[in-house]
Amino acid sequence: MLQALNLSKRFGGLAAVQDVSLAVPGGAITALIGPNGAGKTTLFNLISGFIRPDSGTVRFEGRDTTALAPHAICRLGMARTFQIVQPFAAQTVRENIAVGAHLHHRGRREAIAAAEHVARRVGLHAQLDKPAASLTIAARKRLELARALATGPRLLLLDEVLAGLNPQEINEVLPVVRGIRDGGVTVLMIEHVMQAVMNLCEHVWVLSNGRLIAQGAPREIAAHPQVIEAYLGHGTAERLLKAAHA
């Protein structure tokens, strides 16, 4: 469904993303993980058109989208959320979601109706009249999700929708994400909450220092020596292994 081919991006002397290739299969929930500063969000920005890559291409449903602007990519059916939520603070939850719904609904009334429908799907329907600025972090994350969903995407990129939530809130959001997938939307998520990755995802890519270092099913990845080292430091895998034998 989505293919990234040899994507690279440098910011001055920093190689944020180096030669990354991945293929997201349709109909699944997959995840992109990695330590802080690994280049996950940069990769999302490259895929969604917010940043142009120095080299490499992005193909969405067979179409080259590398040079397209973010709004054009969204119109093709790929939506994203932001790690740092950016609600339209002065507007109500309903108005916020309606902005996304307007992509395929010209009329105000239809867009509002579509927004209310989406709000129900993500569990925000009780807060439709609240100004976005008054929402808790958990609700803001849901709003971010709802707006993106309202554009009617076939592929949804979620940038840490679970970060900052307590365990109970996380448990409430997991079925929502699963429901989105069951509704026919492919999901690629950046996530630090491993419990969620283990629970939801069929396939995981691991990014470290801008490079893809491993990929596979979540269980394999958690035991992968290179992944452990990327998170815990050089030589850790060996030490852990010795400790286990001792």
Place this chain on the structure above:
Amino acid sequence: MRQLAAIAAFAVAVALLPAVTSSGVVLNMAIMTLYAALLGQAWNLLAGFGGQFSFGHAVFFGTGAYAAAVLQARFGWNAWAALPAALALGAAVGGFIGTLSFRYGLRGSYFALVTLAFAEVFRILANNVQFTGAGVGLMIRLEPGAARFQFADKAGYLYVILAFVVLGLLISWWLKHSRYGAWLQAVRDSEDSAAALGVNVFAVKLQAIMLSGALTAAAGVFYVQYFQYIDPSLAYGPAVSVEALLGPIIGGLGTVWGPILGATVLHLLGEATRGLVPSLPGINLIAYGVLLVLMIMYLPRGIIGLVKCSRP
């Protein structure tokens, strides 16, 4: 629908004013208040709804004023025929400035400075080109008649400026109830989020500045017909740019009624201070400044914000 009824009621109430009083002072006051409200409405489209704060709306006002004055005085056009041409030119100047600044992603104070600079450049040009009458300015021949956009009594001017203000109200109402308005306000609150939701940020901002430019040019055309004279500092000086932004900021940014409310409060305050301290010309400007500071400190959402807060 309630809003539309309120707009209709407002239009009828103002239109009945000449029937109640024939006082030239009162009617002139009403006309100048509506004229300031129109400038404020035009500025509010771009800044209040779109978040692009212009500090040089005189560039559109002056262009509209000069377009009408040149077409009428040099080419003998009828004023009504000059009106659409002036609106188109105002929109075109908006498109030009918008393309340059939005293409290169100018925001906030940088955008404000660019608009200010454009107004100054236009002022200097108008001062030095013979075509616009240079520093001497341009006079419109006095020949009263509704067919020539000149009226023997003030009521005629009142109806014309009222029609423009009602148009401004309807545009503002439309922005609150349409897809374009939703996109424009989304761009104001977060450009990145808007782009991620499929909004063409550049196009939306460009359309807003063109619409705002055209409506500001309408105020310029009206000014020329009312005073029958225009010169470079009247047209492109900073006074107009400030007048355009004071009303909406005091009344309520990004609201339908804010510009009218703000313009009314400012004009009443101006009259009151001038009446109380007649020996100090310009005292009204000091009062405006004090009011602006107080509003920004205590009521950043304007007078409308006060009304909305008091409601549960």
